[in-house]
Amino acid sequence: MTNWSPTLITRVMLALAVVLSAFPLYWMLVIASRTNSDAVSVPPPFLPGGNLGENIVAVLNNEDAHFLLGLTNSFIVASVVTVSVVIISTLAGFSFASLNFKGRNVLLLAVLLTMAVPLQQMGVVPLYRLMVSLEWTGTLKAVILPYLLNGFGVFLMTQYTRQAVPMELVEAARVDGAATLRIWWSVVLPAVRPGMAVLGINTFMLMWNDFMWPLIVLTPDNPTVQIAITSLNARFSTNYTLIFAGTALSIIPLIAVFVAFGRQIVGGLMEGAVKA
Amino acid sequence: MSIDTLPRAVRHTPHRPPGRRWRSRLDVKAMPYTLVSPYFILFAAFGLFPLAFTLYYSLYDYDLAGTTEWAGLxxxxxxxxxxxxxxxxxxxxxxxxxxxxxxxxxxxxxxxxxxxxxxxxxxxxxxxxxxxxxxxxxxxxxxxxxxxxxxxxxxxxxxxxxxxxxxxxxxxxxxxxxxxxxxxxxxxxxxxxxxxxxxxxxxxxxxxxxxxxxxxxxxxxxxxxxxxxxxxxxxxxxxxxxxxxxxxxxxxxxxxxxxxxxxxxxxxxxxxxxxxxxxxxxxxxxxxxxxxxxxxxxxxxxxxxxxxxxxxxxxx
Structure with missing residues (x-):
């Protein structure tokens, strides 16, 4: 029999991995709760101080950073994109997985191909010019729209629907006289909810973190949270406590989502990886 | 499987009104395309369009003054x-x-x-x-x-x-x-x-x-x-x-x-x-x-x- 219990080296390695993964976040908290002279002292401080509240208030009150607006904007952008992508992907995934139609395989292949093209980097110039001619630069619309296109989502939901909704179930509903949309609503949606959750969480995190496109198309006075941090960083580059309090604020929503849905995220990632 | 034979049998049940049958045919034929269409509309607007225009722009010379000139390769x-x-x-x-x-x-x-x-x-x-x-x-x-x-x-x-x-x-x-x-x-x-x-x-x-x-x-x-x-x-x-x-x-x-x-x-x-x-x-x-x-x-x-x-x- 194979012995699957971990050796000492394995345990040490895992402990190290956990510590290293958490350390920069811990460090963020340490500096964010200190004073500026602590942040630049040698040796560096290793324990959190008592200035966290003060530093956060300073970030929120900083007129140049528009931090609160950045948080709100990021929340709007990430939510709108997440909801739209999940709906669009679930509909298309159902169609690809459970319905028969001419050209299905070709269209699915087209979806797969778009996944391989880094559109947001490749197409920045025309996308930007498009937003200029629509006079949408500086608005959230400009950030949101290009990201509604998400080939990964369609692919994931196609795979998920295939596995979660047996064809017999769809056929049976058809026999009972249910229209396609009705089948989607009553048969498919309840079954693919876990897949939707994984896609939703993924999309939300990606959007919250998105950087290059907002940096191009938005202005610092109407930023997303990543742009707000960048403005802080550019203008007050030596004011570490201020910047770190900002970064801490910017990851709180993500950590909250992660703690709440950690099990699903890990499970979803692993499932998706094997099926891809 | 008997399930495969069922739909045909049902389609011939007499009490279904003809208008509804027509509608259900349309539903079966057109709905699959309707459901994938949002994705492909977005694909045209934010996928194909930027790629094609990136190629187009790359063949022109732009300068700060805003003038544009054909540049070939x-x-x-x-x-x-x-x-x-x-x-x-x-x-x-x-x-x-x-x-x-x-x-x-x-x-x-x-x-x-x-x-x-x-x-x-x-x-x-x-x-x-x-x-x-x-x-x-x-x-x-x-x-x-x-x-x-x-x-x-x-x-x-x-x-x-x-x-x-x-x-x-x-x-x-x-x-x-x-x-x-x-x-x-x-x-x-x-x-x-x-x-x-x-x-x-x-x-x-x-x-x-x-x-x-x-x-x-x-x-x-x-x-x-x-x-x-x-x-x-x-x-x-x-x-x-x-x-x-x-x-x-x-x-x-x-x-x-x-x-x-x-x-x-x-x-x-x-x-x-x-x-x-x-x-x-x-x-x-x-x-x-x-x-x-x-x-x-x-x-x-x-x-x-x-x-x-x-x-x-x-x-x-």
């Missing part, structure tokens, strides 16, 4: 002779290797460790995924401070070993290392989880048979785990290739949000080069041409890495 020939562009290519590829090779090796060993019978399994898996859910910019800011020359933690620790304080941002290789660690910190755990998922699909009896034949644990890893992991490996490597060659956030934040990539451009990536040309010099044609060359670079990278992974573990 001039942008491309200019790029291929542009030292700054090649500098960005070298930086991108260099950082890609510096980040990806250790990252995938570490991820592989970490996945192997995670595959053991462990207490606190979910907690450990969640911890190694933690970096992925933190925002890139925030993490880059933290690392930049850790790498600060005069008071950064990294230099302080190096000082114990008698190493003089390094100016991480000012020199080429140190800046690459700093940026590579940011990338690795973020992605090693994620890739380990993906590898782990692949490892769990390998049938256990393969290992049992090998153990009976007297194969050591290490040998089992090299002879069974690694070759069986090849499909997962291809997925991970292609993912890392696309991500690594379009690197933007970490090096940009490392220089306080500036796309120059250091005083000498020592860590400017191709993605940063494109943004600089397009949105600081407003040379749209030049930026668009660079975007196509970046795409070419990704295709080459993906192909080379794909061939490389296919060879790993032999073709037994």
């Amino acid at each position: 001039e942008n491309y020939t200019k790029l291929l002779a542009d030292e700054d562009f090649w500098n960005a290519v070298v930086n991108t590829v260099g950082m890609f290797f510096l980040a990806t090779v250790p990252q995938l090796l570490l991820a592989l060993f970490l996945a192997n460790a995670l595959n053991k019978r462990l207490r606190l399994r979910l907690a450990i898996r969640m911890s190694v995924l933690l970096p992925l859910v933190t925002s890139v910019v925030a993490v880059a800011v933290v690392f930049t401070q850790l790498y600060a020359r005069d008071w950064g933690l990294v230099n302080w620790i190096l000082g114990w070993f008698g190493v003089d304080a390094l100016n991480w941002r000012a020199e080429r290789i140190p800046s690459w290392i700093a940026i590579a660690t940011m990338v690795d910190w973020r992605w090693t755990g994620y890739n380990a989880i993906i590898f782990l998922a692949g490892m769990q699909t390998i049938p256990k009896d393969l290992y049992e048979a090998a153990a009976i034949d007297g194969a050591s644990r290490r040998r089992q890893f090299w002879q069974i785990t690694l070759p069986m992991l090849r499909p997962t490996m291809i997925f991970v490597v292609l993912n890392s290739t696309i991500g690594g060659l379009t690197l933007f956030s970490e090096p940009t934040t490392f220089y306080n949000g500036n796309v120059d990539g250091g005083s000498q451009g020592q860590f400017q990536t191709v993605a940063m080069f494109i943004v600089k040309q397009g949105f600081r010099e407003f040379d749209y044609g030049y930026a668009a041409a660079a975007a196509w060359l970046l795409f070419l670079l990704i295709l080459i990278g993906a192909f080379v890495n794909f061939m490389f992974v296919r060879r790993i573990g032999g073709t037994k």
Whole structure:
């Protein structure tokens, strides 16, 4: 029999991995709760101080950073994109997985191909010019729209629907006289909810973190949270406590989502990886 | 199966009104297309359109005054002779290797460790995924401070070993290392989880048979785990290739949000080069041409890495 219990080296390695993964976040908290002279002292401080509240208030009150607006904007952008992508992907995934139609395989292949093209980097110039001619630069619309296109989502939901909704179930509903949309609503949606959750969480995190496109198309006075941090960083580059309090604020929503849905995220990632 | 024969039988039930039958035919024929259409409308607007127009723009010369002139392939020939562009290519590829090779090796060993019978399994898996859910910019800011020359933690620790304080941002290789660690910190755990998922699909009896034949644990890893992991490996490597060659956030934040990539451009990536040309010099044609060359670079990278992974573990 194979012995699957971990050796000492394995345990040490895992402990190290956990510590290293958490350390920069811990460090963020340490500096964010200190004073500026602590942040630049040698040796560096290793324990959190008592200035966290003060530093956060300073970030929120900083007129140049528009931090609160950045948080709100990021929340709007990430939510709108997440909801739209999940709906669009679930509909298309159902169609690809459970319905028969001419050209299905070709269209699915087209979806797969778009996944391989880094559109947001490749197409920045025309996308930007498009937003200029629509006079949408500086608005959230400009950030949101290009990201509604998400080939990964369609692919994931196609795979998920295939596995979660047996064809017999769809056929049976058809026999009972249910229209396609009705089948989607009553048969498919309840079954693919876990897949939707994984896609939703993924999309939300990606959007919250998105950087290059907002940096191009938005202005610092109407930023997303990543742009707000960048403005802080550019203008007050030596004011570490201020910047770190900002970064801490910017990851709180993500950590909250992660703690709440950690099990699903890990499970979803692993499932998706094997099926891809 | 009897289920297959059922629908036809039902369609002939007499009490269904003819209008409804027509509607249901339309539903069966047209609805599948309707359901996928939102995706393809978006694909046309934000996929095909930008790609086609990137090609179009790349054939024109734009200047600051806003005049446009047909340039043919001039942008491309200019790029291929542009030292700054090649500098960005070298930086991108260099950082890609510096980040990806250790990252995938570490991820592989970490996945192997995670595959053991462990207490606190979910907690450990969640911890190694933690970096992925933190925002890139925030993490880059933290690392930049850790790498600060005069008071950064990294230099302080190096000082114990008698190493003089390094100016991480000012020199080429140190800046690459700093940026590579940011990338690795973020992605090693994620890739380990993906590898782990692949490892769990390998049938256990393969290992049992090998153990009976007297194969050591290490040998089992090299002879069974690694070759069986090849499909997962291809997925991970292609993912890392696309991500690594379009690197933007970490090096940009490392220089306080500036796309120059250091005083000498020592860590400017191709993605940063494109943004600089397009949105600081407003040379749209030049930026668009660079975007196509970046795409070419990704295709080459993906192909080379794909061939490389296919060879790993032999073709037994």
